[in-house]
Amino acid sequence: MHIVITGGAGFIGKKLAAALLASDGVVLEGQTKQPLEKLTLFDVVEANGLPADSRLRTIAGDIADSGQIADLITEDVDAVFHLAAIVSANAETDFDLGMAVNLDGTRHVLEACRSLGSTPRVVFASSVAVYGGDMPEVGYDDMILNPQTSYGGQKAAGELLVNDYSRKGFVDGRALRLPTIVVRPGKPNKAASTFASSIIREPLAGEPAVCPVSRDSVMYVLSPRRVIEAFLHALALPGEAFGPARMLTLPGISVSIGEVEAALAKTAGQNVADRIRWEPDDMIQKIVSGWLPDFDAVRARKLGFRPDESIEEIIQAHIEDELGGVIR
Amino acid sequence: MHIVITGGAGFIGKKLAAALLASDGVVLEGQTKQPLEKLTLFDVVEANGLPADSRLRTIAGDIADSGQIADLITEDVDAVFHLAAIVSANAETDFDLGMAVNLDGTRHVLEACRSLGSTPRVVFASSVAVYGGDMPEVGYDDMILNPQTSYGGQKAAGELLVNDYSRKGFVDGRALRLPTIVVRPGKPNKAASTFASSIIREPLAGEPAVCPVSRDSVMYVLSPRRVIEAFLHALALPGEAFGPARMLTLPGISVSIGEVEAALAKTAGQNVADRIRWEPDDMIQKIVSGWLPDFDAVRARKLGFRPDESIEEIIQAHIEDELGGVIR
Numbered sequence: 001m002h003i004v005i006t007g008g009a010g011f012i013g014k015k016l017a018a019a020l021l022a023s024d025g026v027v028l029e030g031q032t033k034q035p036l037e038k039l040t041l042f043d044v045v046e047a048n049g050l051p052a053d054s055r056l057r058t059i060a061g062d063i064a065d066s067g068q069i070a071d072l073i074t075e076d077v078d079a080v081f082h083l084a085a086i087v088s089a090n091a092e093t094d095f096d097l098g099m100a101v102n103l104d105g106t107r108h109v110l111e112a113c114r115s116l117g118s119t120p121r122v123v124f125a126s127s128v129a130v131y132g133g134d135m136p137e138v139g140y141d142d143m144i145l146n147p148q149t150s151y152g153g154q155k156a157a158g159e160l161l162v163n164d165y166s167r168k169g170f171v172d173g174r175a176l177r178l179p180t181i182v183v184r185p186g187k188p189n190k191a192a193s194t195f196a197s198s199i200i201r202e203p204l205a206g207e208p209a210v211c212p213v214s215r216d217s218v219m220y221v222l223s224p225r226r227v228i229e230a231f232l233h234a235l236a237l238p239g240e241a242f243g244p245a246r247m248l249t250l251p252g253i254s255v256s257i258g259e260v261e262a263a264l265a266k267t268a269g270q271n272v273a274d275r276i277r278w279e280p281d282d283m284i285q286k287i288v289s290g291w292l293p294d295f296d297a298v299r300a301r302k303l304g305f306r307p308d309e310s311i312e313e314i315i316q317a318h319i320e321d322e323l324g325g326v327i328r
Numbered sequence: 329m330h331i332v333i334t335g336g337a338g339f340i341g342k343k344l345a346a347a348l349l350a351s352d353g354v355v356l357e358g359q360t361k362q363p364l365e366k367l368t369l370f371d372v373v374e375a376n377g378l379p380a381d382s383r384l385r386t387i388a389g390d391i392a393d394s395g396q397i398a399d400l401i402t403e404d405v406d407a408v409f410h411l412a413a414i415v416s417a418n419a420e421t422d423f424d425l426g427m428a429v430n431l432d433g434t435r436h437v438l439e440a441c442r443s444l445g446s447t448p449r450v451v452f453a454s455s456v457a458v459y460g461g462d463m464p465e466v467g468y469d470d471m472i473l474n475p476q477t478s479y480g481g482q483k484a485a486g487e488l489l490v491n492d493y494s495r496k497g498f499v500d501g502r503a504l505r506l507p508t509i510v511v512r513p514g515k516p517n518k519a520a521s522t523f524a525s526s527i528i529r530e531p532l533a534g535e536p537a538v539c540p541v542s543r544d545s546v547m548y549v550l551s552p553r554r555v556i557e558a559f560l561h562a563l564a565l566p567g568e569a570f571g572p573a574r575m576l577t578l579p580g581i582s583v584s585i586g587e588v589e590a591a592l593a594k595t596a597g598q599n600v601a602d603r604i605r606w607e608p609d610d611m612i613q614k615i616v617s618g619w620l621p622d623f624d625a626v627r628a629r630k631l632g633f634r635p636d637e638s639i640e641e642i643i644q645a646h647i648e649d650e651l652g653g654v655i656r
Contacts, residue, residue, distance in 0.1 A: 133573060244476060
């Protein structure tokens with residue numbers, strides 16, 4: 001089996017790659033387990049830091065270049081995780097780049113898969129940024145999409161394409177709307193949500209972090225562990241399980257920033273939680289206040305997707321997975 | 329004022345052109361009336377049959393060619409009605425053509441408008457084909473979009489672009505989701521809905537018409553008169569009136585095919601209604617059964633859009649507007 005991951009040098013791409021390489025084969029529901037023969041990571045830079053493995057290939061290129069994507073998705077490709085994206089704040093400041101990567105890039109992936117004639121599985125990373133405007137306290141599966149950012153609009157359009165290409169039998173697609181992923185390892189990125197990870201990650205590493213939003217701000221979050229599980233589960237599920245819409249919102253948990261702070265104190269000590277500096281930023285507060293606070297992910301839960309138990313569990317998982325169990 | 333109509337050789341484009349030429353100026357809400365100085369109709373063929381008028385220019389070209397659209401939407405353009413589209417059944421059989429016209433064509437129009445830097449008004453013709461899957465008896469403004477055709481998917485993606493380009497201040501857009509337009513004048517087209525007009529139009533012209541669906545099939549319809557009113561009203565409204573979503577579903581009326589037959593008999597005589605031949609077609613029946621049967625267009629009514637009073641009124645308007653009052 002040959003799997004391609006676009007955005008393969010990103011942290012989710014690399015974790016997904018590591019999980020695939022560590023598994024003893026990929027099971028697609030209703031089929032026997034197939035060995036992973038080849039794993040190709042595509043991104044703007046070559047993915048690094050992964051264990052040496054003869055099955056692994058890393059390619060640097062441009063998702064917005066249809067020719068490169070046609071070369072990437074070769075006849076032997078069975079499945080594609082399409083994670084490559086320009087994140088929210090970046091797509092907002094560079095509209096054309098967002099369109100080229102988030103919309104055209106998705107089309108190139110779908111077209112390349114279609115050209116194979118073998119209906120490969122495509123798992124598309126969408127986002128709860130497709131929601132916006134007037135929202136209820138708790139979102140629901142049939143809630144209307146109303147993106148208020150270019151990133152959200154491009155992801156929503158990408159979902160429509162994944163759905164239609166699947167209906168036409170060109171690909172066997174599925175789109176997962178990701179909650180805010182907490183705790184992202186590494187450095188802050190250009191997403192408006194980057195502080196959500198920083199206020200946990202930096203204090204645990206002995207560094208201060210700025211929190212630009214109020215303690216009563218609420219987020220809908222999912223951990224890296226669970227998002228990797230979700231991607232693998234989405235690959236395994238038969239397409240028909242999704243019914244007439246191939247897109248769904250993943251189950252997450254709803255937490256306030258105050259609850260994050262309290263969980264950090266409980267898990268790592270008050271001195272760690274005290275490393276959060278509270279510096280309100282009206283612009284970011286406004287963006288975060290427009291986010292989906294909670295979601296009742298009935299469809300996804302029925303299909304076997306699952307959220308984290310608690311924010312404490314998320315913090316503990318980060319300490320184990322990224323810090324070798326050591327808090328500074 | 330210079331207005332461009334894409335799809336200008338289609339029947340809605342021509343009626344809209346005639347209405348604009350006949351008016352003594354265009355009023356944009358909050359602004360004074362402006363004289364129409366130039367009206368450009370763009371389509372795959374040159375629009376014909378319109379009264380000679382020095383303000384009128386007809387251009388034949390390809391909406392899928394970005395260069396042609398950049399040339400079309402010149403600096404003096406104040407508003408664009410973007411009606412050009414590949415209709416449902418055609419977009420289903422020729423997927424690439426549908427994508428090129430319905431999605432790329434819309435992007436070209438938006439990009440050309442954006443490049444002007446003057447935030448022109450764009451009125452985009454969308455469709456209730458953006459709805460699908462499990463639907464309630466009566467649709468509502470916040471109902472989720474779930475297109476089950478490529479045409480519907482492309483229109484939904486186009487709406488997202490119109491909305492985001494408007495949010496970014498690139499255009500001042502608004503997208504109207506059109507009900508099934510009844511009675512379309514002229515010949516049957518490649519839309520799955522074409523019979524809906526044929527079963528009124530052909531009998532009134534003394535010809536037989538085939539009805540491929542059952543009498544209890546229900547449609548959500550709007551007349552040509554009202555759709556022209558709606559486009560002009562949408563142009564006049566200030567963009568802010570639409571709130572955080574620039575797309576809305578127009579008010580229509582819900583009628584069964586049996587009611588259409590009865591209204592035809594009542595308006596034109598039983599002998600005319602008897603010209604409908606009932607020849608069930610499972611494929612078309614299946615498509616029509618998946619259509620939105622009714623919609624409570626609260627937002628649009630609040631903004632001043634209005635439906636027809638009855639199917640009898642729609643038939644009578646067709647007799648007046650297209651047949652010079654004469655039934656054969």
